[in-house]
Amino acid sequence: MTSIPLKAIAFALLRELALALLLLLGVSFVVFAILYAAPGDQFSVLLEGQLPSEEVRAGIRAAMGVAQTWYGQYFSWLLNVLNGNFGTSVRTGQPVAGVLLNASLNTLYLTLGSMFVTLAVAVPIALYSSVRGHLAVISWPLTMLGYLFSALPVFWLGYIAIYISIHGFNFFPLSSSSQTPGQHDWLYTLVPVLVLGLGSGTISEVIRNLREEMSRVMADDYIRTARAKGASVWRHAFKEGLLLPVTEIVASKIPFLLGGAVIVEQIFNWPGMGRMAWQAAQDRDFPVIMGIVLAAAAFVRLGSLIQRMIHIAVNPQGARD
């Protein structure tokens, strides 16, 4: 029905993809820089971990004399990383990549779930108070509640949740992910998701942002035309007032949620990247934490890429910008 300039869109998408890759390259460089600057010859430790066997290691140690320049080391490290070789954990001796994959899926589950919770709470509040304007007195207590939740330290919220579920529901939501699958297993996963969703501090910002955007759009001329036309105002305001701002803020809050995940995973013993990161920092297990940082940054950029793609698909002018 509507003809979208396909060529322009495809071009814009490719451009976004290229940008994302370029940024990931930058991320890898930053990580490498920290690796390189770290005291204690971390690099060799990492490199040794990345190589398959003792003889090869010995051989490479000799050949290392060749690749003494930092960019040489960077490229060899980067090649390894791109091949999926993140080295081996200093603590367990296991290759990082395998464990990381599992853990990242768990964290993905947690992050997506909590994002859903945040939106489920914030979107209705934002819409209600923006569409009603100042007419709704009830919006103020809700806003206040949003602020309170944002300032709440998520670790404390976690304990409250545990306490309530133990004493209120006879429910032990700790480290149940690795147990034998039971009927109500998914319920166990609800608690950390809820905690991260409510406690990550993003609710009040999302509310504020969405409300501003929606109010701004509602005051726009083309909405006035829609009203004069007798058309559904919601249908016209939805794209710019809800869809675009929501995707934008979700994409921008991913780093935040990942940070919160570290704490929530630690409290609930959730086998995700966050808990791994905490463990790794304590053990100075560099390869592990390095892999996690790379994975986390990749998540962030992926989210941003998806958001940009939605933006382009919805907004015909976006293809041209």
Next chain:
Amino acid sequence: MQNVKTYSQTNIEVGQFSQLPLRQKYAIADLLYVAYGLLIVALVLVSYILGMFDLLPHDPQQIHMDMLLAPPASNGYLLGTDFMGRDILSRLIMGIQAYFLPGLLAISIALTGGVVLGILAGYCDRKTETMITYFTNLVDSFPRLVLILLVIAAFKPDIYYIMVVMGITGVPAVATAIANKIRYLAHKNFIEAAVALGLRTRVIIFKHILWYNCRALLIIQATLGMGEAILLETSLSYLGFGVQEPMPSWGNMVQSGANYFLQGNFWPSTAPALAILFTILGFNLLGDGLNNILEDRRGR
């Protein structure tokens, strides 16, 4: 759902906007936010100074085996004692030491870096702007906590290293805010007019852009940034990095009280958690309230 509004015109001299009393000028909510926020800032400052000079009601490390887990307002311990009989109030006050100076360091770095980059991005050519945008997107790609854990793993868990990282990761927010502001001013031909008037670039940037137009923005970024710094420091010390027992930090206080919490002794964990809550709330409300008052002119 009745919603009755009353509009009345008094016979007062219809005067200028600024002559109206504060209450009518600004939304009352914003004034309350700012008042509360300022109160919190004052409390933090005072507590910092008290802690610095050790002017505490009790010794924060002193164990009183006879007064374990005392509730608030018992026997001269205003906020009660924790599971080792230590005075909670004194520990809370001392806990501010853990984040105050480091937090200031973080926001100074963020503001300085942000201002420099923001001005470069807003004022200079497209190429510079693109480079700076790349840089800000790059920094934004890292989740703060995870990056700090990386730095801890690579170097050492020194709070100052951590706050430097915190400062750097705070640069994008400030830089984009300033760059946007400059773009807005440029769109309004403000900058063109200044140049046409013959003002030197340095004057335009420092006096007109930064001081007149951006100072509200910077204050708000500073308050919000401090709130974030507190959250970060407490999260880190909760996780076990940063200030170590028996030195108190709000985060490690919550952590050590965790087991007792689950057993039903809520207070040792709750007191520092509430302190975190109300302090961060204060900074956030201060930032938001100031934003509404100074920037949006929502006060009509």
Next chain:
Amino acid sequence: MSAAMTQPLLKIDNLRTYFYARSKQSFVRAVDGVSLEVGQRETVGVVGESGSGKSITAMSVMGLIGAGPGVIGGSIHYASHRVKKNLLEGLENFIDIETENGRVMKVRKNESGWQHASERLMSDLRGKEIAMIFQNPRASLNPYITVGEQITEAVRLHTACKSAKEARERALYWLEQVKMDSPRLRFNAYPSAMSGGMCQRVMIAMALSSEPSLLIADEPTTGLDATIQSKIIELLEELKQDTGISTLLISHDIGVISRLSDRVAVMYGGAVVEYGSAQSVLDINAAIKHPYTAALLASVPSEQKIHEKANLQTIEGDVLDTINVPPGCRFHARCNQVTPEIREKCASHHPELIEVAPGHQMRCWRFVS
């Protein structure tokens, strides 16, 4: 042509729309007792300077006033062959007014009740019976939806054409009617790809495609290039002939008003000051003329004056402050035709709108015997 023969399509009676300035704690009397009519098949032009209340009058008719207190009094009778109602029916129940010396000093309004009642009254009229087009057409179209889709939306909402295919045909028909070049191509374009003039054509197509009885055009040519303005006026003239639609045309441009209107209402300070046929109102040499209309007409330079390079005629004084409304005639401070006999009356009493000739109304103490 006389609207008195049959019941007028739109009859606005003593409409009052106020706003409230928080910063000054007082009412902004944007529309303060406006009465005018639009008859069947006629175009009524409303002319006045910025701030005279003409746009607000139009928005009040459509029920699009959002700010408070909004419409607080009067009646708007609408009578087409399909619908007959007072658009402000029963709304006074939600409003409580206190006056002092004839001036409104306090308004209590049940916002939600009023809005609900107003919606119930207006929802089947908007777009279907009364359509409105605005100034700044590019900003008034949804940038995220194609132009064709926006027109088909109107068609499907308000006419019997419900299927997508039929609606598309109708939309294309209307695009042709508004003289859009390559309508099939433009159908799938977005507003950002079109010029202001083209967007205004789209808006007109969108408005007319739902086959309304009344078209309200709020400054349709403002913001467009001069040559495009002319084209749009031509288009409106043609459409007027072809469809026989009644129009309430609002503009500050006398040229536009004179080309299109059958009757003209001149507004100043929130009230109609002169109202009659286009010939009598816009005739610069007529004996019966409101001082403001006279000044307005005189300010448009004629060929001869341009040739002579004479100075532009201006109207002395400042735009009326709709907050501090003077007690007497609103134009008094700027009027250059005050005579000593009526000076006191002009300063203290607000004149009524009275008929000075058949079909010609005037609000001025000079014409009250």
